[in-house]
Amino acid sequence: MLLRLLARNRLAQDSGAVARFLPISRGSTMTTDYAAWGWPQGKGLQGLKLIRKPLPRPAAHELLVANTAIALNPVDWKMIEWGPDDWSDGHVPGVDGAGVIVAAGSAVPMRPGTRVAYHQALNRDGSFAEYSLIDARCAIALPDALDDALAAALPCPGLTALQALDKLPQGGTEDVLVVGAGGAVGNLLVQMAVQQGFRVWASASPAHHEALLSAGVTGVLDYHRQGWQNELQSRLGLRRLHALFDTVSGEHAAGLAPLLGYNGHLVCIQDRQETAPLPAFSTALSLHEVALNSVHAHGSESDWRAYQRNGTALLKQVAEGQLKPSALLPFSFAELPEKLRSLKDGERVGKWVARLQNA
Structure with missing residues (x-):
């Protein structure tokens, strides 16, 4: 069973720094781990398996996001098949997601309870999970009118398109x-x-x-x-x-x-x-x-401000109907490896997006 968020704005200690939390539980038990799709070295898409990982706490400039939607991109299956040198067994793939902040580092202005979309760095555990720990700079607050599944489908293709046009x-x-x-x-x-x-x-x-x-x-x-x-x-x-x-x-x-x-x-x-x-x-x-992921390793603070500015404008335009993304193709979290193979094979026209039950 996927996880539920309960009360709001409880304080917790993380390595001596104060982080803001929404307490997280599974039934009557406080959650200490979460489900994720893990990458097995040398086995590609066929070897993806559902694993459990310990729930992390964010450092000063990080956010912990309870994912409510996950979108698939071609870069996801390509990286899984290729196997970057900095990946090890159990690495969680996935660059695009949306959800609710459940924990915020002490230096982050965003507060728990905020809905966000994000583009995750390839070398960090990604969005193919119930929870994702992200650099706070890559989180983009959602307009109230924008659905989580649609928001999850936007960061990689939308920001890539903007970067291409900016050339x-x-x-x-x-x-x-x-x-x-x-x-x-x-x-x-x-x-x-x-x-x-x-x-x-x-x-x-x-x-x-x-x-x-x-x-x-x-x-x-x-x-x-x-x-x-x-x-x-x-x-x-x-x-x-x-x-x-x-x-x-x-x-x-x-x-x-x-x-x-x-x-x-x-x-x-x-x-x-x-x-x-x-x-x-x-x-x-x-x-x-064009290399959107490179902002994570090489972006200056000015580059991150542009990322935030562009991401905010992108989500606003979609929410207001000024931009029309590809049609969403819904699937369940358990079907993720199968839909990655469908994406690789080009079987359907649209954007594969899974909704999670974090709520």
């Missing part, structure tokens, strides 16, 4: 192309680019065309069709693309680089360009990599 000089009416616009990142990126005034083109499978056109794209192309790049160039006429956002792979992005005009921008949301895709002193492309 360009802001605003303008230039032509830009979003490749893979039917995915969670591409869908939000298209809408954000339209809002900034760009003339947006999209490539996606036919199932997404109607929604993309209603979002304001100038044109949408089916990447399954032979010669879709030529069709795009024909529709552009004498114009050339100012920017190309690729959500597929570095190799795929390099193959599309000739579509860009002089001083264009090639933005890789998957992988990066290790070598320039075009000869030097030709179209003088600017190459960009």
Whole structure:
């Protein structure tokens, strides 16, 4: 049985510092551990198993969040299959979650009882659990009108899309192309680019065309069709693309680089360009990599303020209907490994999100 939160604002001691707590119990017994999906070294997705871990207490700048919703992202199954060097047996994967703060470190202004969404660092135990211990800077308070499941589905794709768009000089009416616009990142990126005034083109499978056109794209192309790049160039006429956002792979992005005009921008949301895709002193492309997780290791306080500002604006826009995320695909916590495999295999169109019973 998943855990319940009870009374509010009880003080507890943690290594000599005062942390603010909501007492946590399972029935009549105070909780000391929690359920999580643990990573087994060398076994990939097939080896994920449900384990129990001791309930941690936050340090001065940390928060303990009782997860109410967990969202799956492609980076999750990729990391589980790859097995980073800093993971060990029992590491909890998962970057995106939402829930209620049940304990706050002494230096954190957020209080227990606050609903938040977060993007967790890959090297820390993640969101595939009943509880997550996070750096307080990555927690974003939820608008009252925003559902927890929808909030959990936003940090990774939404903040990635914002970071990708921030690679360009802001605003303008230039032509830009979003490749893979039917995915969670591409869908939000298209809408954000339209809002900034760009003339947006999209490539996606036919199932997404109607929604993309209603979002304001100038044109949408089916990447399954032979010669879709030529069709795009024909529709552009004498114009050339100012920017190309690729959500597929570095190799795929390099193959599309000739579509860009002089001083264009090639933005890789998957992988990066290790070598320039075009000869030097030709179209003088600017190459960009997007790595949201890097803020955890390399972000300055200014970068974290931008993360908070962007995250707050993102959640507000979704709550007010100004941005429409991918459709949610609900599943139970017990089905998590199965749905990760479905995500890897591309079986369904939408965003896999589990609701937990912490309440």
